[in-house]
Amino acid sequence: MSNIVTALQSKFDNTTVLTDLQDMAKYVTDWPGKLTGKALAVARPSSTEEVAAVVKLALGHGTPIVPQSGNTGVAGGSVPDDSGAAIVLSLERMNKIRDISPSAMTMTVEAGCVLETLHETVEAQNLFFPLNFGAKGSCMIGGNLATNAGGQNVLRYGNTRELCLGIEAVLPDGRIVNLLSGLRKDNTGYDLRDLFIGSEGTLGVITAATMKLFHLPKARATSFAVVPDISHGLELLNRAQAETGGAVEAFELIPRVFMEIIQEYAPQHNIPFDKIPDLCVLIEIATTSDTEAVADADGVVPIFSKLEKILANGFEDGIVQDAVIASSEAQRREMWDMREGALEAVTAAGVWIGFDISLPLDQVHAFVDEITQRADAIVPELRMCHMGHLGDGNLHYTIFSPEDGAEESTSNADAIKAAVYDAIADFGGSFSAEHGIGTTKLYAMTNYKDPVALAVMQQIKAALDPKGIMNPGKLLPQ
Ligand SMILES: Cc1cc2nc3c(=O)[nH]c(=O)nc-3n(C[C@H](O)[C@H](O)[C@H](O)COP(=O)(O)OP(=O)(O)OC[C@H]3O[C@@H](n4cnc5c(N)ncnc54)[C@H](O)[C@@H]3O)c2cc1C
Known part of the structure; x- marks a missing residue:
C-alpha cells in the first residue's frame, strides 16, 4: 500500500478516504464516459482545514492531486490519468451555504454546493443566481469557478468570473488564502481571485466563494x-x-x-x-x-x-x-x-469531433460558411451542427461520425481539427470558449495560444506549485 494512502487513512476515517475500486469508480471516469483513469485514493474532506491537511500530506509524499467537484467537466480535467499515481480530492462534502445577504446581494458558499441547489435556495428568498446550463443538477460552484463556466445567461450577467466577488483557496503548499469578501471595489494589488478562476485545479483548490446575486425576474x-x-x-x-x-x-x-x-x-x-x-x-x-x-x-x-x-x-x-x-x-x-x-443528445448521436469556440460576433456567420467549405474539402458532406450561445459568439461546433467509416481515419480527424483551429485563428476567435482546456485541448493550447502568454502561465504555475502536484498534465502542456 502506498505511503500517501496510509498517511491519509491514519488522519481520516473511511468515509473521508475511499480506496475500494468500486467506491472510486465514479470519481475516475469523466462525464462523457470516454476517459477512465486510476487513483490511489479519493479524499473527501468536509472543511477547508481538512482540504489543507490533505494537500500537505500529498505535498509531503509528492503525490499529484486531481481536484474534483461535480465531475461534469467535458475537457478531461476532472479525472486522473491511468498511471494510478494521483489522488482525487473531491469537494462534494464541502456543501454548506455559509451566508446569504439579501441587502448586499451576495452569497458565500462552499465549493461543493450543487448549482441547482443554489438556484433553489436563493429563489426561495426572491433572489437570483444566473449561472445556468444543462449540468446544473450535478456541477458544483467550485468546478464552475475552476472552469470559469459560461452557459445560457452570460449575455446579460457574465460568466462565472464576472459573478464572483471573492475566493477562498488552499494553495499547493497547504496554506489557506482567504479572499472571501463581498467588496465590489478592492484595488489592493494583483487580483489573485481571478488567477484561481479558470485555473482548472492547477494552482490550488478552491474551497469557497462569495458570489453576486440579482433580483429574481418576475x-x-x-x-x-x-x-x-x-x-x-x-x-x-x-x-x-x-x-x-x-x-x-x-x-x-x-x-x-x-x-x-x-x-x-x-x-x-x-x-x-x-x-x-x-x-x-x-x-x-x-x-x-x-x-x-x-x-x-x-x-x-x-x-x-x-x-x-x-x-x-x-x-x-x-x-x-x-x-x-x-x-x-x-x-x-x-x-x-x-x-x-x-449535450446529451449530441453525445448520443456520436460526436466525431467537437469544438467549443468563440468568435467576434460579427465574424460568426462568415466563420461558419468558411469552415463548412474547409471541412467539406477534407471529408465531403459531413454532418455538422453549429449550435451555441450566439449572443456570446460561442459555438458548440460538432461534426458527427461519418457513415462511410471515415471516423477510422485519424488523419482526417487531425486535418479537420487543424482546419478548424486555423480558421478560428484567422477569424480572431478562441479555441476554448467555456469548457476549458483539460487534456482534450492541449494540442490547441500548444499550437495556437500566444507563446508569451503560455510561457507566463508556466512561470506562474512553477512559482505557486514548484513540485507540480496540482492537477499535472491538465491545462498546460508539459
Ligand atoms: C449536460 C452538460 C451541459 C454543459 N453545459 C455547459 C455550458 O453550457 N457551459 C459551460 O461552461 N459548461 C458546460 N458544461 C461543462 C461543465 O458542466 C462545466 O465545465 C462545469 O463548470 C464543471 O463543474 P464541475 O463541478 O462538474 O467540475 P469538475 O468536472 O469536477 O471539474 C472541472 C475542472 O475544474 C477543476 N476543479 C473542480 N473543482 C475544483 C476546485 N474546487 N478547486 C480547483 N479546481 C477544481 C477540476 O480539476 C477540473 O479541471 C456542461 C456539461 C454537461 C455534462
Whole structure:
C-alpha cells in the first residue's frame, strides 16, 4: 500500500478516504464516459482545514492531486490519468451555504454546493443566481469557478468570473488564502481571485466563494424564432437589446441538424414547429419590474407584448420568418429542456469531433460558411451542427461520425481539427470558449495560444506549485 494512502487513512476515517475500486469508480471516469483513469485514493474532506491537511500530506509524499467537484467537466480535467499515481480530492462534502445577504446581494458558499441547489435556495428568498446550463443538477460552484463556466445567461450577467466577488483557496503548499469578501471595489494589488478562476485545479483548490446575486425576474418571455441566417439572427438580437434596454437574458442558436438530432435521439422533447426550420434562435427577455410583469385590465402582460412587437417588426423587415412564443411557464420549460438536453443528445448521436469556440460576433456567420467549405474539402458532406450561445459568439461546433467509416481515419480527424483551429485563428476567435482546456485541448493550447502568454502561465504555475502536484498534465502542456 502506498505511503500517501496510509498517511491519509491514519488522519481520516473511511468515509473521508475511499480506496475500494468500486467506491472510486465514479470519481475516475469523466462525464462523457470516454476517459477512465486510476487513483490511489479519493479524499473527501468536509472543511477547508481538512482540504489543507490533505494537500500537505500529498505535498509531503509528492503525490499529484486531481481536484474534483461535480465531475461534469467535458475537457478531461476532472479525472486522473491511468498511471494510478494521483489522488482525487473531491469537494462534494464541502456543501454548506455559509451566508446569504439579501441587502448586499451576495452569497458565500462552499465549493461543493450543487448549482441547482443554489438556484433553489436563493429563489426561495426572491433572489437570483444566473449561472445556468444543462449540468446544473450535478456541477458544483467550485468546478464552475475552476472552469470559469459560461452557459445560457452570460449575455446579460457574465460568466462565472464576472459573478464572483471573492475566493477562498488552499494553495499547493497547504496554506489557506482567504479572499472571501463581498467588496465590489478592492484595488489592493494583483487580483489573485481571478488567477484561481479558470485555473482548472492547477494552482490550488478552491474551497469557497462569495458570489453576486440579482433580483429574481418576475416574468420571462421566450420564443423560438426562425431566422434566414446568422447575420439576421444577430440583427434580431441587437434590436431586442435596444428595445428592452439590454434585457435579453439568452440568445441561443439552434440549427436544423440539432433539431433533427433531438427528434432522433431525444424524442421526449417537443419540436415547436410542424416542419423543422433551417435555422432558429431561442430568445428570452426578462423583467424584474411589476409594470412589465403584471397583466393589464385586458390581460396583456407588457413584457410578452414587447417580445411580440420585436418579432412582428422583424417579420415585416425579413429578419424573422416564423416564431413560436411560449404561452405558459410549462411551454417555456419545454423549450429550455430541449436546449439543455443538447449535450446529451449530441453525445448520443456520436460526436466525431467537437469544438467549443468563440468568435467576434460579427465574424460568426462568415466563420461558419468558411469552415463548412474547409471541412467539406477534407471529408465531403459531413454532418455538422453549429449550435451555441450566439449572443456570446460561442459555438458548440460538432461534426458527427461519418457513415462511410471515415471516423477510422485519424488523419482526417487531425486535418479537420487543424482546419478548424486555423480558421478560428484567422477569424480572431478562441479555441476554448467555456469548457476549458483539460487534456482534450492541449494540442490547441500548444499550437495556437500566444507563446508569451503560455510561457507566463508556466512561470506562474512553477512559482505557486514548484513540485507540480496540482492537477499535472491538465491545462498546460508539459
Ligand atoms: C449536460 C452538460 C451541459 C454543459 N453545459 C455547459 C455550458 O453550457 N457551459 C459551460 O461552461 N459548461 C458546460 N458544461 C461543462 C461543465 O458542466 C462545466 O465545465 C462545469 O463548470 C464543471 O463543474 P464541475 O463541478 O462538474 O467540475 P469538475 O468536472 O469536477 O471539474 C472541472 C475542472 O475544474 C477543476 N476543479 C473542480 N473543482 C475544483 C476546485 N474546487 N478547486 C480547483 N479546481 C477544481 C477540476 O480539476 C477540473 O479541471 C456542461 C456539461 C454537461 C455534462
